[in-house]
Amino acid sequence: MKNSIRTRLVAGAFATIALSTGALAQDWTPSGPINIIVPWGAGGSTDQVARVTAPIIAEALGVNVVIVNQPGASGSIGTQAVLDAPRDGLTWTANAIKNNATYSVSGLIEDTSIDDWHIYLSVANAPMVSVPADSEFQDFGELLEAFRTRGSEITVATAGGTSSGGTAIASLASAGDFEYRMITYDGGAPAAIATAAGEAMVTTQLAVEQTELVRGGRLRALAILSDQPLIVEGADPVPPITDWLDMPITPDYFGIFIPRGVPDEVIATMDRIWEERVATSDRLREYAETFGAVLAPSWGETARERSMPIAIADACGKHARGEAVIEPSELGFDCDTMSEIDSQ
Numbered sequence: 515m516k517n518s519i520r521t522r523l524v525a526g527a528f529a530t531i532a533l534s535t536g537a538l539a540q541d542w543t544p545s546g547p548i549n550i551i552v553p554w555g556a557g558g559s560t561d562q563v564a565r566v567t568a569p570i571i572a573e574a575l576g577v578n579v580v581i582v583n584q585p586g587a588s589g590s591i592g593t594q595a596v597l598d599a600p601r602d603g604l605t606w607t608a609n610a611i612k613n614n615a616t617y618s619v620s621g622l623i624e625d626t627s628i629d630d631w632h633i634y635l636s637v638a639n640a641p642m643v644s645v646p647a648d649s650e651f652q653d654f655g656e657l658l659e660a661f662r663t664r665g666s667e668i669t670v671a672t673a674g675g676t677s678s679g680g681t682a683i684a685s686l687a688s689a690g691d692f693e694y695r696m697i698t699y700d701g702g703a704p705a706a707i708a709t710a711a712g713e714a715m716v717t718t719q720l721a722v723e724q725t726e727l728v729r730g731g732r733l734r735a736l737a738i739l740s741d742q743p744l745i746v747e748g749a750d751p752v753p754p755i756t757d758w759l760d761m762p763i764t765p766d767y768f769g770i771f772i773p774r775g776v777p778d779e780v781i782a783t784m785d786r787i788w789e790e791r792v793a794t795s796d797r798l799r800e801y802a803e804t805f806g807a808v809l810a811p812s813w814g815e816t817a818r819e820r821s822m823p824i825a826i827a828d829a830c831g832k833h834a835r836g837e838a839v840i841e842p843s844e845l846g847f848d849c850d851t852m853s854e855i856d857s858q
Contacts, residue, residue: 542603542783547578550606550770553592554673555585555701559720563637563768564608566801567792571770574787585700588674589613590622596773597626603780606772610678611635611817614771615825619832619847620676621839627846628825632781633817634788635769636798637807640740641682642721642752644733646712654737654758657716661692671697671705671714675837678766679705679719681828682739684835686718689761709733720766721806725749739763746806764824767810769817788813 550568552561564581572579584592589609599605607614615628643654651657661668672679679702687694697714699705702723709717710732717724717733721744727733728749735752738744741763744752755761772784792798793811802809812820829842830849842849 542777542779544575544577544604545602546604547580548575548604548606549580549582550608551582551584551592551596552608553584553586553589553595554609554677555699555704556583557703557723558673558701559639559678559722560589560608560610560768561701561703562722562805563798563801563807564770566798567608567636567770567795570791570795570797571787574791575783587622588620588676588680590617590676593617594623596771597623597630599773601773601775603772603776606770608770609768610639611767611769611771611821612681612824612828613676615821616676616829616832616845618845619829619838619840619842622676628818628821630774631771632774632776632784633769633771633813633821634784634792635767635810635812635817635820636792637769637802638765638767638810639678639720639722639807640738640744640766641678641718642724642735642739642744642806643682643686643737643755644706644709644717644724644728644735645715646710647732647734648712649715649734651734651736654753654755657736658690658692658758661687661690661694665693666695668716669695669697669714671699671709671717672719673700673702673705674698677702677719679717681831682718683716684837685739685761685831686755686759688831688835689759706733721746721752725804725806744806747804762827764827765808765810765820766824767817767821768807785813 554560568579596607617623618626645651670683674680702719705719706717706724710727728735737755738752739755741754741756826847829847832838833842
C-alpha cells in the first residue's frame with residue numbers, strides 16, 4: 515500500500531485520476547471532469563495530499579478529477595486562475611488555508627479573503643527545520659547560535675515568502691532574534707531536495723516534504739515546529755521547537771477549496787462526500803501516518819473555525835514584520851486575538 519501511495523505522489527505535474535464505477539448517489543452530477551489547480555510544484559505538500567484525496571472524490575462522483583500544477587508567485591497565480599474561472603463547480607484549488615485567507619494581506623491577490631471559499635480540510639502539517647546530512651549543525655541549538663552570530667550567511671531554502679517554509683523561517687527569526695538569507699524554489703519538494711543537495715544550508719519546509727529525504731539519510735531533521743515531537747516510521751524522533759524557543763504554535767491545515775458562487779447542490783454533495791468518504795478514508799490515514807501529517811478532516815463552519823487561528827497568526831505575523839500591504843483588520847483579522855493565542 516505504501517509503495518503505491520508513493521508512486522502516485524511522484525506522478526507528473528499533470529495527472530488524470532481514473533474514475534471507477536459505483537459512484538456515490540448525490541444531488542449533483544458534474545457535467546464534465548473536475549480540475550483541481552494546485553498552485554505549487556509537483557511533489558510538495560499540497561500536491562501530495564491533493565493526489566491522495568482526488569481518487570476518493572473521483573470514485574464518489576463518477577467523473578475524472580484532474581490535478582493541474584500551476585506554480586508561481588507563492589501560489590497566487592494558480593489561486594487567481596480558480597477565482598477567475600466560471601463558477602460551475604468544475605474548477606477547484608488545493609492549498610494551505612492560511613494562504614487563501616491572507617493573499618490580500620501580502621498583496622499577491624487583491625480583494626480576496628477566507629470567505630471566498632468553501633473549505634474542505636484533510637490534514638494538518640507542521641514545518642520542520644532540517645539541514646543536509648553532512649551539515650556542521652548537529653542540533654537546532656547549534657543552528658540557532660549560528661543564525662545569531664552569522665546571520666544572512668545562513669541560507670534557507672523555501673517555496674517563497676508566503677509559503678509554509680517562508681512563514682516558518684520568518685516566525686523562527688522573530689522568536690530567535692536573528693537574520694537569514696532565503697533562497698526561493700517553485701515548491702516545497704524542490705526546496706527540500708535542493709537543501710539535501712547542498713544548495714542551501716537549511717530548509718524549513720513542511721515535514722511531509724522532507725520525510726523521505728530524512729529516511730533516506732539525505733537530510734538531518736533538527737526540530738519540528740510543534741510543542742510535541744514528530745514520530746514517523748523509519749526515522750529518529752524529531753524534537754519540538756519549544757525545546758529551544760518560546761513561540762506560538764498553530765496547526766497549518768491543508769485541503770481542497772471550492773470558490774463561493776457555485777450551485778448549492780455542488781456544496782451539498784461535497785459535504786456528504788467529505789463526511790462519508792474522505793473523513794473515513796484509510797488511504798488518507800496511511801498517507802498522514804507515513805509522511806508525518808496529522809489526519810484532521812473537517813468541512814463547513816467547523817473547517818472555517820479551525821482555519822482561523824493559523825490565518826490570524828499568518829496575517830498578523832506579516833503585519834508585525836512589515837510585510838503586509840493592507841491591515842489584517844480589513845479582512846476581519848483581530849491581532850489582539852493573536853496576542854491571546856500567543857499567551858496560551
